[in-house]
Amino acid sequence: MRHGKYRFIVGFLALPLGLYALFVVWPFIQSIYYSFTDWTGLSPDFQMVGFDNYERMLDDDIFWKSLWHSLLFALVLPVLTLGLALFFAFMINVGGRRRKGGPAISGVRGSAFYKIVYFFPQVLSIAIVSLLFAFAYNPDSGAINSLLRGIGLDGVQPLWLGDPGLALWCVMAVLVWSTVGFFVVLFSAGMASIPAELYEAALLDGASRATTFFRVTLPLLWDTVQSGWVYMGILALGAESFAVVQIMTTGPGGPDYSTTVMVLYVYQKAFRDGQAAYATTIGVALLIVTLAFAAIVMRLGRRERLEF
Amino acid sequence: MKTTETPATPPAESGATVYKTDQDPAARRPSGQREGTVLNVFSHGVLVIWAIMVVMPLVWAVMTSFKDDGSIFGSPWSLPDRLHFDNWARAWTDAHMSDYFLNTVLVVGGSLVGTLVLGSMAAYVLARFDFPGNRFIYYLFVGGMSFPVMLALVPLFYVVNNMGLLNTIHGLILVYIAYSLPFTVFFLTAFFRTLPTSVAEAAFVDGASHTRTFFQVMLPMAKPGLISVGIFNFLGQWNQYMLPTVLNTDPDKKVLTQGLVQLAVSQGYKGDWSGLFAGLVMAMLPVLAAYIVFQRQVVQGLTAGALK
Numbered sequence: 001m002r003h004g005k006y007r008f009i010v011g012f013l014a015l016p017l018g019l020y021a022l023f024v025v026w027p028f029i030q031s032i033y034y035s036f037t038d039w040t041g042l043s044p045d046f047q048m049v050g051f052d053n054y055e056r057m058l059d060d061d062i063f064w065k066s067l068w069h070s071l072l073f074a075l076v077l078p079v080l081t082l083g084l085a086l087f088f089a090f091m092i093n094v095g096g097r098r099r100k101g102g103p104a105i106s107g108v109r110g111s112a113f114y115k116i117v118y119f120f121p122q123v124l125s126i127a128i129v130s131l132l133f134a135f136a137y138n139p140d141s142g143a144i145n146s147l148l149r150g151i152g153l154d155g156v157q158p159l160w161l162g163d164p165g166l167a168l169w170c171v172m173a174v175l176v177w178s179t180v181g182f183f184v185v186l187f188s189a190g191m192a193s194i195p196a197e198l199y200e201a202a203l204l205d206g207a208s209r210a211t212t213f214f215r216v217t218l219p220l221l222w223d224t225v226q227s228g229w230v231y232m233g234i235l236a237l238g239a240e241s242f243a244v245v246q247i248m249t250t251g252p253g254g255p256d257y258s259t260t261v262m263v264l265y266v267y268q269k270a271f272r273d274g275q276a277a278y279a280t281t282i283g284v285a286l287l288i289v290t291l292a293f294a295a296i297v298m299r300l301g302r303r304e305r306l307e308f
Numbered sequence: 309m310k311t312t313e314t315p316a317t318p319p320a321e322s323g324a325t326v327y328k329t330d331q332d333p334a335a336r337r338p339s340g341q342r343e344g345t346v347l348n349v350f351s352h353g354v355l356v357i358w359a360i361m362v363v364m365p366l367v368w369a370v371m372t373s374f375k376d377d378g379s380i381f382g383s384p385w386s387l388p389d390r391l392h393f394d395n396w397a398r399a400w401t402d403a404h405m406s407d408y409f410l411n412t413v414l415v416v417g418g419s420l421v422g423t424l425v426l427g428s429m430a431a432y433v434l435a436r437f438d439f440p441g442n443r444f445i446y447y448l449f450v451g452g453m454s455f456p457v458m459l460a461l462v463p464l465f466y467v468v469n470n471m472g473l474l475n476t477i478h479g480l481i482l483v484y485i486a487y488s489l490p491f492t493v494f495f496l497t498a499f500f501r502t503l504p505t506s507v508a509e510a511a512f513v514d515g516a517s518h519t520r521t522f523f524q525v526m527l528p529m530a531k532p533g534l535i536s537v538g539i540f541n542f543l544g545q546w547n548q549y550m551l552p553t554v555l556n557t558d559p560d561k562k563v564l565t566q567g568l569v570q571l572a573v574s575q576g577y578k579g580d581w582s583g584l585f586a587g588l589v590m591a592m593l594p595v596l597a598a599y600i601v602f603q604r605q606v607v608q609g610l611t612a613g614a615l616k
Contacts, residue, residue, distance in 0.1 A: 008518040009433050016430040016489055017445065023464060023486035024452050030463035041462070088358065091351040108352055116603055117359050120366065123599045123606065125547035127565035128591055131572050132369055135585075141381040143368055150385060181362070186611050238456045243549045247569050263458045270462040271554065283459035290456050 031280040041276025053281035062257055062265065063282060067289070069168060070262040073175075073236040074293050078229045081176050085183030086225070088118065090213050092184065093191040094199065115188060118181035126178060126240055130247035133174045137161045137248070161249055164258035171244045171259055175236065183228055190224040191217060226301040230294050237290050238263055262286045366592070373585040380581050392582060399586040407560065408567035409590075414477050415552075415563055416545045419484035423541050424534055426485060427492030428500075432522055434493065435500035436508075446497065452490030461554050468555055475558035483551055488541050495540075499533035500526070539602070539609030546595065564591045 035053055039046035057063050092111040108114075121129060136143040137160040145157050161167045194217065202212045218225070235241075242263040245253060253260030253268070262282060270279035372380055373395055375388040399405045434446050464483070465474075473479025503526065511521045527534075549565045556562065562570060568591060571584055599606050 004518065005437065006439065009437055009439055011519075012429040012433045012522075013445065016426040016493070019426065019482060019486045020449065020452070020489050023467065023483050024460060024489075025448065027460035027463040027467055028455060030467075031459050034463060041466070084358075088355065091355055095351045108355065110355075114355055114359060115607075116600075117362055119603075119607060120362055120596065120599070122610065123543055123595045124592055125549065125565045125595075127547070127549040127569055128588060131568060131588060132365055134572070135372075135581075136365060136368070141384060143365075143384045146384045177361070177365075180358075182610065185607050189611060234454060234456075238458060239550050242458065246553075247572075263456065266458045266462070267554070271465075276462050279462050280459065283456065283462065286456045287459050290454065294454060 031283055034277050035281040035284050037277045039277040040274050041270060041279075042274050046277065049277075053278050056278065057281050057285065062260060063285075065257050066253070066260040066262045066265040066282075067285070069260060070237055070241070070286070070289065072168065073172065073241050073261060074233040074289075077172055077175055077236045078232040080172070081179050081232055082183055082225060082228055084176065085180050085187055085228075086213075086218070086221075088114070088180070088184045089187035089191060090209075090217060093188050094212065094217065095209065115185055118184045120181065121178040122182045124178070126175075126243040127247060129174060129178050130244045133170075133177075134161065134248045137170055162255060164255040167249055167254045167259045171241075171248055171254075174244055174248070175240055179232065179235075179240075183232075186228060187221060187224060190221045194220050222301070226297065229301070230297050233293050233297065234290060237261075237286065237293065242267065262289070366596075369585060369592070370589050373582065373589040375582055375585075377580070377582050380585070395582040395586040396590070398580065399583040399590060403571055403580070403583050403587055404562075404567065405564075405587045405590055408562055408564045411477065411561055411567075412546065412563040415480050415484065416542065418478070418481040419488065419545055420538065420542055422481060422485040423488040423492055423545075424538055427489055427537070428496050428527065428530065428534065429522070430489070431493045431496030432500050432526060435497045436505075446493075449490050449493040452487075453494065457487065457550060461550070465554055475556055475561050477561060480552060480556055480561075480563075483555060484545050484548065487551065488545065492537050492541060495537045496530070496533055499530060499537075503529050535605060536609040539606055543595070543606070543610065 034046075036048055036050060037046045038049045038052070091108055092114050095108050139145055139157065139159045139162060142160070144160070148154075148156050158166055160170050198216055198220075199212065202216050207215065241261045245259050245261050245264050246267070249255075249259045253264050263286065266279045266283045266286065268279075269275045269282060368385075371388060372384070374391045374393070375395075376392055379386060379389065430449070434442060434449075468474050468479055468483065471479070473482065507529065508521050508525055511525045512518070516524070547565065548563070549569075552563045552566050556566070559570070568584075568587055571587065
């Protein structure tokens with residue numbers, strides 16, 4: 001054994017592991033423990049109450065609303081975002097074929113430009129993006145409604161974020177806007193590694209673009225799509241949806257709780273209502289939803305791995 | 309370029325009918341040519357529309373930041389009557405954008421250095437040394453990537469509070485580092501494994517200590533990986549909203565994202581919408597500029613994680 005190996009290992013791991021344990025692991029363990037207490041967060045005293053918080057949660061209408069909205073975020077958002085991104089990436093990388101004199105397979109003209117521009121929103125803070133769109137959605141003087149007026153649609157002036165039926169979709173649209181570019185670039189990288197011969201063979205067989213996409217591109221890209229889905233779902237259940245909902249919709253989470261999501265509800269219970277224990281209970285539910293989501297997507301998406 | 313739609317099955321052209329199959333019109337070369345043209349127009353159209361949808365809100369924000377309050381609400385889409393640079397000056401000083409900027413630079417600067425140093429130390433040990441518990445510690449770190457941060461935030465608030473680190477810059481730095489470690493360790497462990505062992509062993513045989521070997525041989529070799537993961541963390545930490553919202557409520561210590569949201573929400577900045585827009589654009593410009601300059605590295609850094 002080399003001299004000083006263990007001293008070195010301990011010396012190098014102590015600080016990162018200590019910091020991680022103190023600020024990440026320990027609070028996680030604590031929060032599960034707190035979910036069985038009646039801790040308010042305001043005073044140091046609390047008692048064990050068993051499953052009371054969990055029973056209360058199951059009777060809480062707002063919890064169910066927030067759960068439903070979070071599920072919508074985790075299911076609808078990735079479908080929209082990944083679907084759009086796949087379409088754009090395919091157009092950018094493969095869609096330009098049959099250009100005279102060029103290679104059989106290529107992107108449309110200006111594909112590099114599109115990739116750069118589409119990625120813009122990804123580098124912006126979701127908080128700043130949310131603020132910007134909150135202004136744009138303003139029903140009276142916002143950019144969107146005045147654009148509608150400008151093109152003669154005076155009758156179409158939705159309340160957007162003020163309309164309980166629309167607010168959630170408005171918020172989701174912002175997340176789609178800000179994340180599509182990332183996946184366009186991600187899928188482009190994946191598509192670039194698919195050998196051109198496969199496309200040429202498909203072309204010789206007379207496959208249309210739709211056929212090429214569903215028979216060649218998508219199967220070979222499946223692994224990337226799947227991990228993209230999990231990644232997007234975890235984001236949509238967590239930090240991203242917190243920022244958009246907290247910033248863009250007013251009051252308790254949109255008109256009539258129409259945009260409340262689980263992360264926001266945890267935040268409100270803990271830091272606004274002084275119900276820290278109940279907040280951690282909802283947090284545990286969020287953890288279960290997140291893990292279940294990842295497990296289900298991984299299982300449903302499992303396919304025979306294609307080698308190329 | 310033709311912009312008119314062609315029927316789903318393009319009219320047969322002489323000489324091409326030989327190849328005709330009902331299922332697949334693209335098999336006939338001449339009309340396949342035409343299908344290509346139409347689809348090119350269509351795909352280009354969609355790509356252009358999305359590009360406009362991405363750029364327009366940003367252009368609108370820049371435009372609005374140069375207008376006076378009256379025209380922001382009166383005619384959101386008109387060009388500014390003149391360039392109101394006073395909005396920018398007001399935002400920078402009166403609205404404390406300069407303070408938020410400084411706070412953000414301090415927090416992100418400190419935590420970025422800390423994340424890279426601590427992350428690479430842990431990753432190097434986990435990648436290169438066999439010791440009991442190696443796998444456990446690795447999965448403990450990596451597991452942190454999929455847990456909802458909000459769950460830990462409630463107890464974390466009290467951990468940070470008890471240590472007297474609430475509302476401090478260095479407290480935020482430590483927490484940022486802790487929450488950046490999962491991905492950083494995950495990414496850099498994989499990276500250190502790909503580096504050749506011979507160089508490090510030669511250095512060790514020459515009498516360099518483990519520590520010296522790490523800092524003088526391995527770290528310089530890991531530069532590409534450090535840059536990728538550094539950009540990823542820079543953007544993540546610069547754009548962080550949830551952690552400071554919970555752990556940092558002192559108005560003087562606010563970072564850019566929460567400062568802007570605070571301005572928009574509170575009445576403290578009564579009615580100065582033009583100043584607020586100037587602040588928004590101010591916060592967007594540095595990252596957009598950095599993205600345009602370091603475009604390739606940013607894309608690599610951000611997609612590196614999701615690709616594997």
